[in-house]
Amino acid sequence: MTGRQHYEAGLFTAYKHLSREPDLDAIFHYGDYIYEGAGGKGCPVGEETTDRSRICFRKHAGGEIYSLDDYRRRYAQYKTDADLQAAHAAAAFLSSYDDHEVDNNWAGDEDQDATPREVFRLRRAAAMQAWYENMPVRRSSFPVAGGLRMHRRIDYGDLLRVQVLDTRQFRSGQICGAKALDRCLPMGSIPRPTILGEAQATWLEQGLGGGQRWNLLAQQVMVMPFLYPGTRGAGRTNLDSWSGYAASRERLVAAIRARNLTNVVIATGDAHQHHAGVIPSREGAWDSPPVPTEFVSTSISSGGDGVALSDEWKGVPADNPHCKLFDARRGYQLFDISRDVWRTDVKVVDRVTSPGGSLSTIARFAVQPGQPSLSSA
Template sequence: MNRRSFLLSGSMATSAILLGRAWASAPSSWSAYPFSLGVASGEPDESSVVLWTRLAPYPAEFAYGLTTEIVPVTWEIAHDEQMLQIVQHGTVQATPEFAHSVHVEVQGLSPDRWYWYRFHAGDATSPVARTRTAPPLHATPEKLRFTFVSCQKYENGYYTGFDCMAQESPDLIVHLGDYIYEKGFHAPDALHLPDRPHPKDTCVTLDQYRLRYALYKTDPQLQKAHHVAPWIVTPDDHEVSNNYAGDVDEYNTPREKFLVQRAAAYKAYYEHMPLRRSAIPNGPSMQLYRTIPYGQLANFYVLDTRQYRSDQPCDDRIKPVCEGALAPTQTMMGSRQEQWLFQSFSRSTAQWNVLAQQILMAEVNWNPTGHPILESMDKWDGYHAARTRLYRNIIDRKLRNPIVISGDIHLNFANDLKMSSLEESSPTLATEFAGTSITSGGNGTDVSDEAKKWRTFNPHVRFYNEQRGYVTCELTNKMWRSDFRVLDFVDRHGGSISTRASFVVEDGKAGVQSI
């Protein structure tokens, strides 16, 4: 029997037509391990969490070892790691429509506690992983410890950072995008690591995106990080196409054609992330912005800065500020998302209000000589009016302790956010922590000579670093602390993690303080 069947010889398959689809009973034995992509959880609230897995016995193949079968998958969630105190269980169907992924929204859980979970398909059992519910909406927990991360280009290095992150045992992990990279191995910054083979093609079709996710998710260190805590996820550009803006990509692909590609990319993203059913894409549209509360201690506003934005003004590179970057019609989030966010500010009673988003928000002059001012048109610097509207609503609605966490840039920043960032006298209204990449960009360095020059013209940039790693944050009702965790190298195994710098933000006082 060929390996695209999930029954070995000796296991008699029975088939019938069920609702017009092919049905296959659970196998008594698989020809290859079906949980090759691991398991994950996400979207925690006070009584529920999403459990995810995807059956893929042959993840490197287009058909991944399954074709039209509908496979029953049993899930269990327990109070203990040994899975002896099971509190809920059930069976769901893994269907070809969603690449045999399952998204179980477990309800009725107790708030603010750890759980363990696993899946079964036939005689195969997934790894046991850990997840956690959020505190009750009215409660203020003593603390929250979470990490945030982004940009994990597979061929640029090893996922040592995820291994280190898992060992820290955070309550929550926030991924700010670039979970995969769509481009092929011919990309200029690709490293030739012998045990990290990478496709040469650039993703355009659903099958190509599915294969790219499968490549990334087979990594054991990435799986380890998914297995220790629930994740909150949001995509950036490379889950679709580099620097895309709304319905425009960098290649000027015809709109109708690009939207077909975007629909394929969004579908593959949903299939591989622990997201709720409300995020199932509708063609090229996907509901991604949302609020995730952590009791009264924190609100996470998860933003979508790609799907609704205006095209980048004057190209998408670093250049002198042009009229387009100042245009009031330029939008980063779209009007509906803006209205949702600003109204959410008015309703918030949380101690810390966290904008979890993709791209650097602070205004930065990248010119090492200071003049003319050079800004990055793909970041918020290309959307001055949209950023001003956001800042104005933070001030006018008296948002308590606003903190922005950002990814995308492959660099570490701690920034004081100001209405006029390049003017030292402008008051600080919020704080931004931007995290570097896990691997993208290669090993990196501490601070380049060029950066030492341009930093002198950006006094609001309180910290800057070019190594790889992630950021660990601890929140209490009195203080926010961010530790910039960096690796000495990622181009080989065995990198060491250390804390390069630590900063705190005090309750009621915007701006970072070094410790």
Template sequence: MDFINCDRLLSNRYKRRSVLLGAGFFTGLALTSQWEPALATSRFSSYPFTLGVASGDPLPDSVVLWTRLAPDPLNGGGMPSRNVVVHWEVALDEKMRKVVRRGKTLAIADLAHSVHIDVQGLESNRWYWYQFRVGNELSPIGRTRTAPAFHSYIRQLNYAFVSCQDWQNGFYTAYRHLAEEDIELVVHLGDYIYEYGPETGGPRQHNSPEIMTLTDYRNRHALYKTDPNLQAVHAAFPWIVTWDDHEVENNYANLISEDNINPEVFAQRRANAYKAYYEHIPLRLSSFPNGANLQLYRRLSYGNLAQFHVLDTRQYRTDQPCNDGLKPRCVQAFDANATMTGSLQERWLFNGLDLSRACWNIIAQQTMFAQFDFDARPEIGLFNVDQWDGYVAARNRIVNYLNYRRPSNPVVITGDIHSSWVHDIKLDFNNPASVTVATEFVGTSITSDFPTSFIAPVQAALRTNPHTKFFDGAFRGYVRCQVTPKQWQSDYRAVSSIVDPNASISTLASFVVQNGQPGAYRQA
């Protein structure tokens, strides 16, 4: 790949987004015109902002602000079945004295009294503070940041990516440390909640059997949102979020349930899960759920430095081949019609990469993209077919595109597997001498478990997977990234324990990718 002069990657191809569909009070009225009238004031049984505040999907002149009124969060919210007027303000200072935007909207009963404000007319690339008010009750103050102007020159982007926060497996101590990092953005790559019922042995338990109904999913999201460390990170930075499987059900594929239940029954479960997800995540109205469908793949830009291509690899995928699991690949794993993204999203990805003039093109997605043979004996072959290893032709289409079209500095960021990895993405993974077309950074989980018994076999298999530069299965945490026109650095940040609320944080390893030179090397 030729060296790309990122300093000169200015483009007039960026077009103002067409997805913004109104904000503030107008949005609330548009959604609720035929519903119950709103309560101008309301008395609550308890403090209504128990789930905190959040912001997301920053653009150069706007950002989405979120909260939910829930005085009794774990029992349906505890709100009357009427819409409630909520006031909001955005300020230049953390004491909320220099207010630059204010308005009112509706906390809609049918949306669990959640609030999504698309605040527009903001300055690019700057911090703002925000707060909600209902009656005499004030929310916590949150902080957010707009993206840089579309084709502006950006010297540096600091952000972190996270995934997989199983409530039952440990405390969110990693989030306590993440809230203190010097970053501008958090990217969550899926498994924001887990659908399972209570399990013994962990430091805390889920609050219901396995979730199925809309009320179940709402209460589970609310449980996770009560964590003060998660609330702190939401209140400190804007988030870009996508999902994986546990937001609905483990290893589901499109409308195919892991348990092979009737597709119509599963479609209702997925609709329940998708609606609750929208209600608890700072997403624009363009992601408003339509039954069992929700538009989540999207693109966000940071000047001429970085563009995030956010994928959804659950909603549109074909069924896992070979009856799923970790096993030798069957012929279906090579099926040309198998897909992780669906054909429309695949074309959307290719078109976006073609048009991108960003220095770094970040493909934010869920399951491990690189090939990895988990058996140290190469003649056997053992692959996780829920990952891209079960969709070889679909992966090859992307790898071949990256090799042929040469978008600038593609980097894949991944969650799902509860362990840390670094891969060189090869044109031919079976040939170590094959050209490297991209780099993949796989982040570990916030708390979700990677079985200790798997660590030694994976380490043994590294010698037959030379494109894999790093693996760690022992520690949980997040990946902190510093991106400049010259290089990308990923720091693998790990907590000392997930069962100690006061656990310390350290850096396991740091890896660097140089501009124009795909493939990572370890920083001393």
């Protein structure tokens, strides 16, 4: 599992190591294959700062992307990277998109800048067309008026069912805009908030419990509740994640429990951090019995080199007892799935801001199909 590859923020060294992993069957890319920003935005080329993560080590071509030609050019630039090419050659990609394939923190037909919806839909249509052209997805995902169908199922015999979800296109508007975190709507002000939309949520529930030994939900943003350091929007919660759509999380947990499933694993990205934890059975009761297990993979390059645990994050593990891993270095996660055990190796590279970064395994976890919990492997 891998994703979030900001071209300007660092090298794609992790892909070189990933391409050399033996016996790869597939690579789940959770999204942010490209970034939409203008060249040098947020990390000016050549600027010497004490925070090396803000230095651009290579530059996007052109300004912020809006048209179909813009998006096509950005994909072409990313695909010139030899390490990314090696990863594509090593195994099939199970690709999803997140926000930066279109625009940061977009939700449904709304963007972060309060652009008129009919105008933003044109940008989203161009972005989805370019995504379809550049990702190895089925013909059933061919874009049509209004969007495309990205969510889909992939079965590996009776061992594994993968349900790839779309947590962007059908979600309700967000409580807090990305540029107005001090002006949040009250919780509950959006009627029936949803992160999947009714049709996709029903489709997902129908696919659970299909007889496979494992159910994998491959998706984009963190499902487990989580308290971050400092202030994020309406408190310490990332409202761009499932925590901004708690009713959707409750519905997912209820669907899993109604089918007596103990074999559900969620693969997630977005957070620029490695995490591993569980989703409690009751909202607000983090010590309640766990239902699914969740693995959150860090980025390939976004955020620069990163550190295991910054000073700002020192108190975060104690605030999140249901989460067992906190590491902000770059890398990926490797899943080894057998009938009797699911094993996850957490991999990091020591740097992406210069060539030659070395790889190490910082944690190993095991999950049993009859017990939604984590143990060290």
